[in-house]
Amino acid sequence: MQAADWRGWNVHPDGYPNSVALQSFADEVSEKTEGRLNPRVYNNAVLGDQPDAIEQTRSGALDFGNFNMGPMGPIVSETNVLSLPFLFNNVDQMYQLMDGEIGERFADALAEKDLIALSWFGSGARSFYNTDHPIETPDDLQGLKLRVMNNDLYVQMVDALGGNATPMSYGEVFQSLKTGVIDGAENNYPSFDSSNHFEVAKYYSETEHLIIPECLCVAASSWDALSDEDQSIVREAAQHAAEEQRQLWAEGVEKSREEVEAAGVEINRIDDKAAFQSRMEPIYQAFIASHPDLESLIDDIRQAQ
Numbered sequence: 001m002q003a004a005d006w007r008g009w010n011v012h013p014d015g016y017p018n019s020v021a022l023q024s025f026a027d028e029v030s031e032k033t034e035g036r037l038n039p040r041v042y043n044n045a046v047l048g049d050q051p052d053a054i055e056q057t058r059s060g061a062l063d064f065g066n067f068n069m070g071p072m073g074p075i076v077s078e079t080n081v082l083s084l085p086f087l088f089n090n091v092d093q094m095y096q097l098m099d100g101e102i103g104e105r106f107a108d109a110l111a112e113k114d115l116i117a118l119s120w121f122g123s124g125a126r127s128f129y130n131t132d133h134p135i136e137t138p139d140d141l142q143g144l145k146l147r148v149m150n151n152d153l154y155v156q157m158v159d160a161l162g163g164n165a166t167p168m169s170y171g172e173v174f175q176s177l178k179t180g181v182i183d184g185a186e187n188n189y190p191s192f193d194s195s196n197h198f199e200v201a202k203y204y205s206e207t208e209h210l211i212i213p214e215c216l217c218v219a220a221s222s223w224d225a226l227s228d229e230d231q232s233i234v235r236e237a238a239q240h241a242a243e244e245q246r247q248l249w250a251e252g253v254e255k256s257r258e259e260v261e262a263a264g265v266e267i268n269r270i271d272d273k274a275a276f277q278s279r280m281e282p283i284y285q286a287f288i289a290s291h292p293d294l295e296s297l298i299d300d301i302r303q304a305q
Contacts, residue, residue, distance in 0.1 A: 006039040006222065009053040009065035017248035018066050018121060018214070019043050025216065025241035032233045037226075039064065058114040060221035067115075068123055068214045069106075078109040081294055081301070084287060085157040086277045088211045089305050091125050095246065097304055098213050105297060107215075114220035118238035121216060121245045124253060125208035129192060130184025131177060134268045135205035138162060138279050147173050147185035153283065157209065160279045170195075177201055186210075193256035198265050206269050207276060216241060 008026065012018045019041070026039035047053055047062060050071050056062040058075075073080040081087070088094040097103065098120040107117040128135050130144055142162040148154040150167040158165035166182050176182045177200045184201055186209070192198055216238045226234065261267055270276075288295045 003035055004037050004222075004225070006037060006063035007047070008039055008041045009045070009047050009050075009057065009062050009067075010041055010043045011045045011050060011066075013044055016043075017245050017252060020248060021121070021241040021245035022066055022216070024244055025237050028237040028240060029234055032237070033230055037230060037234070054115070057217060057219045060114075060219045062219065063222040064216065064218045066121060066214055066216055068212060070212050072110075076106075076109050076113050076115075077291065078106060078294060078297065080287075080291065081297055082106075082212050083151070083153055083210075084280075084284065084298070085153065085209045086207075086273055086280050087298075087301060088208075089273060090208055091122060091211055093305050094211045094213060095120070095122065097301060102297075102301055102304065110215065110217065111220065115215070115217045116220055116223045117215040117217050118235050119216045119242035121214040121242055122249050123212055123214050124188030124190065124249065125206075126186050126188055126210040127205060127207045128184060128186045128209070129197065129201040129204040129265075131180075131201050132183055132203065134203050134266060135207065136268060136270065138275055140205075144183040145181075147176065147182050153287075154210075156283050156286075157280065160283060161276065173197060174200070189253045189256040189260070193260055198260040198263055202265050204260065204265050204267050206267065207273070208270075209276065 008022060010019055010022050022041045026041050029037050029039050048056065050067060053062060053065050054067055054072065054075060057065050069079045069082045073083065103120055110117045128146065132144065133140065135141055138161045141158070144163045145166050146158050146163045147168050148158055148165050155165040155167065168176065173185050174195060174197055177185065177197060185197065192204065218234065223231065257267070284298065288298065
C-alpha cells in the first residue's frame with residue numbers, strides 16, 4: 001500500500017500546547033502505521049486562515065486540522081451553541097460533556113459537513129479583568145466599559161450584565177486600559193499574562209463566561225480512505241493528543257495565574273455562576289428563537305451540569 005502524506009493545519013506557533021500535541025499526534029500515527037501515514041503539521045496558519053482551512057479540509061485539500069468551534073458556526077450551525085456565554089460552569093465540565101454523548105452530537109453534526117472530529121482540545125476560559133474593582137456579582141459590572149471581541153453575542157452578554165461593551169482590536173487594549181478609554185476586558189490567563197494587561201488591570205475575576213472547545217478534525221475523504229486498523233490508530237493518537245494538549249494548557253494557565261498574582265493582581269473565584277447565568281436568559285431566548293432546532297441541545301447541556 002502506498003504511503004499517504006497528510007497535511008495538517010494549525011494556527012498556533014511552535015511550542016504552543018496545541019502545536020506540541022499535534023506534533024505528538026503526527027509522530028504517533030507515523031510510528032504506529034509503520035509509515036503508511038505520514039502526517040505533517042503546518043503551524044502559524046501558513047496554509048491559510050481558519051475559515052479557509054476548514055473549507056480546504058472539508059474538500060480534502062487538507063487532511064486534518066485543529067479548529068476552534070467559534071468560527072465553525074457559519075458551516076455547522078450546531079456549533080453556534082458553544083459560543084453562548086456561561087454555557088459551561090467550568091473547563092472540567094466542558095471536557096466531561098464533550099467526551100461523552102454531548103460531544104458525539106457535535107461530532108455527528110461536523111461529520112455531516114465532511115469533518116470527522118476525533119478528539120476535543122481546550123482553549124481556556126475567558127474571564128473579566130478591570131482597573132477598578134473585583135467582580136463578584138453581575139451588579140459589579142454596572143457601568144464598566146469593557147472591551148469584547150467583535151461578536152454580537154459578547155456585546156449582548158456585557159450589556160445584559162449592565163456593562164458597556166466596547167468592541168475593539170486586541171492590539172489596542174493595553175493602551176486603552178492605561179489611558180482609561182476602557183475599564184476592562186476579558187480573556188484567559190495566558191493571554192492576560194502575555195499581553196501585559198495585568199500591569200494596568202489589577203482585578204481578575206474568574207467568571208469563566210466563555211469556554212469554547214476545539215476539535216482535532218480529519219477530512220472525511222482522508223478518513224474514509226483508511227483501513228479499519230489505521231482508523232483505530234489515528235483515533236487513539238488523537239485522544240492521546242487531546243490529553244496532552246489539555247495538560248499542557250492547564251500547566252500554562254497555572255503558571256500565568258501565579259505570575260500575575262505575584263505581580264499584584266487581585267484574583268477572585270466565582271464558584272456559583274447562577275446569578276450571571278440568569279442574566280443571560282434574554283440572550284438564550286433570542287438565540288433559540290432564531291435556532292429553534294438547537295433548543296434541546298442547549299437544554300441537555302445545561303441540565304447535564
